[in-house]
Amino acid sequence: MSALSALFGRETSLAWGRGGGPLVSVGFYAGVATLLPLATGPEPDRLAAIAPGAAWVALALAALLSLDRLFERDFEDGALDLMVHSSLPLELVCAIKCLGQWVATGLPLALAAPLAALALGAQPLILPLVFGCAAVGGLAFAFMGGIGAALSLGARRGGLLTAVIVLPLFVPPVIFGGGALDSLSNGLPWTAGFALLCAYGAAALALGPLAMAAACRNALS
Amino acid sequence: MMMTGLKLQNLGLRRGGRLLFSGLELDLKAGQVVALTGRNGAGKTSLLRAVAGLVQPEAGTISFGDLDPDEARASSLHLVGHQDGLKTSRTVAEELIFWSRWFGADRAQALDSAARLDLTGLLGLEVRRLSAGQRKRLALARLLAAPRPLWLLDEPLSPLDASWRTRFGDLMAEHLAGGGLILAAVHDPLPIPSIGLEIGA
Numbered sequence: 001m002s003a004l005s006a007l008f009g010r011e012t013s014l015a016w017g018r019g020g021g022p023l024v025s026v027g028f029y030a031g032v033a034t035l036l037p038l039a040t041g042p043e044p045d046r047l048a049a050i051a052p053g054a055a056w057v058a059l060a061l062a063a064l065l066s067l068d069r070l071f072e073r074d075f076e077d078g079a080l081d082l083m084v085h086s087s088l089p090l091e092l093v094c095a096i097k098c099l100g101q102w103v104a105t106g107l108p109l110a111l112a113a114p115l116a117a118l119a120l121g122a123q124p125l126i127l128p129l130v131f132g133c134a135a136v137g138g139l140a141f142a143f144m145g146g147i148g149a150a151l152s153l154g155a156r157r158g159g160l161l162t163a164v165i166v167l168p169l170f171v172p173p174v175i176f177g178g179g180a181l182d183s184l185s186n187g188l189p190w191t192a193g194f195a196l197l198c199a200y201g202a203a204a205l206a207l208g209p210l211a212m213a214a215a216c217r218n219a220l221s
Numbered sequence: 222m223m224m225t226g227l228k229l230q231n232l233g234l235r236r237g238g239r240l241l242f243s244g245l246e247l248d249l250k251a252g253q254v255v256a257l258t259g260r261n262g263a264g265k266t267s268l269l270r271a272v273a274g275l276v277q278p279e280a281g282t283i284s285f286g287d288l289d290p291d292e293a294r295a296s297s298l299h300l301v302g303h304q305d306g307l308k309t310s311r312t313v314a315e316e317l318i319f320w321s322r323w324f325g326a327d328r329a330q331a332l333d334s335a336a337r338l339d340l341t342g343l344l345g346l347e348v349r350r351l352s353a354g355q356r357k358r359l360a361l362a363r364l365l366a367a368p369r370p371l372w373l374l375d376e377p378l379s380p381l382d383a384s385w386r387t388r389f390g391d392l393m394a395e396h397l398a399g400g401g402l403i404l405a406a407v408h409d410p411l412p413i414p415s416i417g418l419e420i421g422a
Contacts, residue, residue: 002322002327003322006318006323007319007323009319010308010311013311014310074306077305077306077308078302078306079306080306081270081273081275081306082300082306082320084274084294085273085294085298085299085300086324087295221275221277
């Protein structure tokens with residue numbers, strides 16, 4: 001337990017600074033949300049219609065920003081070599097690293113998401129769900145994104161490769177979360193979409209660490 | 222359970238399609254140190270990584286006395302490689318305490334090992350501010366904080382000055398006297414009597 005809590009503290013602290021940390025992710029998110037009205041036109045009705053989906057896609061892109069260094073730095077500086085010499089399974093190590101990533105960047109993005117949606121003209125009614133979707137979706141992004149980060153270990157331009165690997169994995173949560181938000185905006189039942197998003201998050205939590213650990217072992221050898 | 226020995230039998234390693242060595246035999250017992258020598262690229266680092274379980278040998282076996290290999294690697298060996306795994310943005314104290322906890326020691330043991338390697342005055346400093354020798358001492362402090370019987374050392378002396386080489390020799394001797402084992406890849410002679418093993422000759 002001591003090693004686990006030590007790792008979580010360290011990962012959160014490092015993720016806070018990795019790739020600029022939450023400020024860069026939130027700044028990027030705000031930037032995308034600001035660009036959108038410039039591209040689509042400022043008509044409130046049109047913006048309000050696309051606000052939930054746009055906020056959601058921007059969130060997925062912002063989550064990508066700091067993923068590429070999730071394992072790369074530990075791989076390069078030898079920390080991963082040391083981490084395998086522990087009674088803790090590498091799968092658990094990977095899960096803790098993703099959790100640290102989520103706390104440091106996923107949660108701040110989830111807090112920023114309702115503000116961005118509001119700025120784009122979303123109805124105040126959907127803001128709690130925007131936060132809920134962003135929090136759960138952020139967890140799925142961190143754990144599925146971790147797979148891409150681990151698979152691209154040691155590759156040149158690993159960040160780009162991570163994005164190419166990860167974006168298809170982001171499709172289901174974007175569909176489920178966007179669908180739930182769209183349904184609520186239109187007064188339709190939204191729970192199915194949110195439940196599917198939660199299920200995808202649970203699957204990411206369960207399967208992501210297995211894939212990440214296997215990819216890390218392969219890179220180390 | 223204490224590790225009583227490290228045995229390599231008919232070991233062969235291949236890296237990047239190139240056969241580094243084959244038929245390597247080693248029987249290291251508690252209280253012994255082996256100095257691995259060989260030209261650059263002979264496979265010294267790869268051998269250490271194979272013992273650490275990071276590289277799969279092409280042939281042969283690696284056994285750790287009566288211990289199960291996975292258990293031995295999880296709890297009974299410590300690798301000090303070329304890359305030290307230290308994060309430059311964190312302080313000496315943060316890194317030493319983290320790694321000590323990671324390997325099963327506590328804060329008091331971490332601070333004690335820092336004192337033994339004259340790092341107490343540097344604990345508040347970011348790792349990026351350390352000299353190469355100080356950084357190596359920090360990596361070595363992890364060895365002392367959470368004692369594990371088998372030390373795998375890759376060029377442990379390289380950035381240390383003459384005085385610290387001697388002092389680290391004393392720490393190695395102390396480890397061996399306590400029943401430890403050391404497998405060290407070196408270019409310079411170790412400061413304590415050792416068994417030589419040249420690979421790739």
